[in-house]
Amino acid sequence: MKYILLLCGLFVYFGNISAKPFAVSEDTVRFINPFAHSITFSGNFGELRANHFHGGLDFKTGGVTGKPVRALADGYISRIRVTHGSGYVLDVVYNNGYSTINRHLEAFVGDIARRVEDLQYEQESWEVEIVPEAGEYPVKTGQIIAYSGNTGYSFGPHLHLDVIETATEDYVDPLPFFAGQVKDHTAPRAQGIMLFPQRGRGVVNGKTTRQTFGLNQTTGITAWGEIGAGIRAYDYMDGVHNRYGVHTVILEVDGQEVFRSVVDRFAYDENRYINSWTYGQYMKSFIDPGNRLRLLHASNGNRGLVTIDEERPYRFVYTLRDALGNESKVRFTVQGHRSEIPVVEHREKYHFRWDKVNYLQEPGLELVLPRGVLYEDAYLNYAVRGDSGDIAFTYQLNDRNIPLHKACNLRIGLRHRPLADSTKYYVASVSAKGSKYNMGGHYVNGYMEVKVRDLATYTVAIDTVPPILTPVGQAGWGRTGRIVFKAKDAQTGIASYRGTIDGKYALFGKPNSVKGELVCQLDPRRVKKGGSHVLVMSVTDGCGNVTIRQYRFVW
Template identity: 30%
Template sequence: MRLPFLVFILFAFHLGHSQKYPRDYFRSPMDIPLYASGSFGELRGNHFHSGLDLKTNQKEGLSVYSAADGYVSRIKISEGGYGKALYITHPNGYTSVYAHLKKFEGSIAEYVRKKQYAQKSYEIELFPQASDLVLKKGDLIALSGNSGSSGGPHLHFEIRDTKTEQIINPLYFGFDILMPDAVLPVINGLMVYAVNDSSVVNKSQRPIPVNLSLQKDGNYLADKVYAKGNIAFAVNTYDQADKNYNWNGIFKAETFLNGSRLFGYQFEKFAFDETRYVNNFIDYHRYKTIGQTVQKLFFKRRYPFSVVSGNVTNGQITVYPGTTLNYRIEISDFHGNKRVINIPIQYSEAESTIPKTEVKTPYFVKSKNDNNYTKDNVSVFIPANAFYDDFYMNFDVKDNVLYLHDDTVPVHQNLTVTFDVSGIPNLNREKTFISRMDGSKKEFFTTTKKGNLFSARTKDLGKFFLEVDTIAPRIYRPNFAEGANLDKYDSISIHISDDLSGIKEYNAYLNGKWILMEYDYKTKTLVHFFNDAVYDAEKNELKVVVSDKMGNSAIFETHFFKTKT
């Protein structure tokens, strides 16, 4: 009787898992084979990737379809981020998202265009009523593109829980069938850490790599690790799939100590307010200093990231005298392809020959507490839990410049930087803002001014100072000569840029009428399409006005001829 009972239990488990999400409800958003250039939960700058990046054959303009019946519940167009994005709410409790689009189609395009002209703005966010834009499964909704912060043509596709707005891995909804994968994840390297001040691993208190040997069964055996105290590991890994050689993120990682589960995470779903935890999920210092991304299989202080679960010791291993341990790492993709790393660990009394490089300063930040630091005319307020761990911070002010540590320490919540400008003579207050050096570029921060106190909020450390912007933006290089005949043109374009505070607003007028111009910040181009039918027969006067964030404006005027059709 035991065997049938076991079969029943396994069947019930599989049935429950498959029924958690509807696997045959959504269709593919495109009519081409699906290959991912980015996976759900993939590690990105300051965030986890929230969907699937679907390849579009390295070009724009492919048809995008509604994945199921529903209605358009949100439309957002922004110069960065998702660019042109469409949200469809479905009656089964989920919302599908389509981003980086080139253009909307049909009644959606007309609805958006009318709203843009009514609001006189290219960037727009709309929340249509359920009866405004009703869709059937398979309806053409848009063409794929490269808008917003996209790094190349593709379709970003998401599925969200409509009520909670949590993002869910689309592979759970049957998209794994459309994206077959028999390829094992790839292990690029393994790091070991001495977690505490008293810990030593392989005679080091700094993170060091561990050699791996590939075994005949496809798994890895690590060199024996000699340690004492608390130690932990991180892995450099990525995933690939059939006919797809992109380095995508992994789906699941688990660790085991002498056969018992120690630490794990699985990218099933997460909330948007959790996404910045990626900076504690990786070895951030290593990423910023040498550009290598390793995923930590531990944390020093527990943090509320729902993807990580069931971790009694925060993933850390305590090596006592006389102990010999076997530590195992399992890296899996959604389809169950798995790599295993076996790591033997043995206690050693050996002292460290490679000490920690931590430099003690007068400013020790206790991450669980509020912290406030002031020197000369500058102050910094650090709220509790703005940092993931305690650390010694570099803090100094010289000649009205704030030196606030460096960008190798991640910040989770906004810090407030305040300059008292009362002692700065001849300051152009109206055109002054707080800036930060981002590499060789000066970064603009929205600055709140209350009397002599200029404040800005930031999630970055580094060098901060007051900057003055009195230079107007540039308007240049239209795609036609003044007075040209544009009968064969379907659009006009012109370039705009601002080198300091950045562009805040742009408006264009044909013969005194406001016209819609689409802005692509990557190419610094404004484009107006003549099918809006705003132009007049024969001569047309064009005026473009561009303002930066400090109120400096530039005006460009020209004219062209075009026959009305």
């Protein structure tokens, strides 16, 4: 169904077009389904995430764990890991020129499972990594290589599958490898438009600020000078309620293409460019001067920016397309209206250039930004505040966080040093509501030095309070053979943990980082069954404060 909204100065058309699936050549690589059940996804390649793109496909597993995961082709296992972020992880190099990373697994199989557990006890660490010799663990198409899970930073049972082009190490969209196994005729849908008047060079509705417009917006749009456009849109698939990232976005103005994004591949070190391409959930249809993200393409010679310099209607057309060729369009009109464009007023000291090295030196503050860490010029709204008793001033580098492409050096001087132990000091990021978040750092000659990845608000704080350790279901430890703790630290977080049973290392881990529980599954091969045992558990926060507790249980 198509519908037309004719607005005062804004004309929006939004329709679904079910296109044929993408063309597939005979020599295109194919993978088998990693599961015995039909394929559905909870997430797709390139979805917008905080500071990164979603690097693969999230395969649904019916809300349960323990589904056998199969090798997609012939190859060999190249890397084995257990991490707090991705849980149990298995990398596979296939003979067809591609590699995969299987994340959030519940368990490994066979010799690999035994080898991982032995290494965890040997290193006395839940997090371990093994890099086997090439070909040490060969796999055949359809062979069970692991079991699906919900480990690491995971909000529900699923398999996250990354596909990497072995020669380039680029992350590529896995969907084409499963062509014919996925049925979808649902096109992407837009939710809103955003216009970005360029500072000192353009206005929208007479204003220099970004403005959003819903698809049923009743207020007309006028503009003058240089503006950029952006769109908030999601893809959908047949028979499921999830929403996904949009594979292709094309912007045309007056019948000429000015911008195109094609989310089909990216390199790992391109991830943070997402902070330049997006504003919230809006995808910009122009390219900041310091953005080197390869999936963005401007074809109008002006980075996708549109010059409104005639008093006439400018017709914008968005084409949204998914990886299977389903397509929709959004149309709107911007009326050129001659307007005054305010001159940028700024303090030169706080004007940071995207293409230069930038320094900021203030009493008690030193900041160095190497060339290439800014995506566009930054006009800092710098401010400093503090009470006489504060350890350090609170420095607002800018009132809105400006992301940096790489971590940069920040030094904050201490006004007072109430503690001789310098390990108890940390640099804190301060939110608009005053909440503090640990950034780490170390003390050097009166200053706290730290790496930061945002131009935000920072200060120095002290943490002398040990973490809180709470046993969960202690009465049932012996019956279930499962020991569980909650560990929390309000300031610098839990940095490490360690448990022993009867004086010997006990393997505690964080199976699911969202829940945050520390869990030890008792093993009769390592803990003698049929008696009383002494458990000692310790947790340490980011400033070295330690909590140690002793418990007795019968198992």
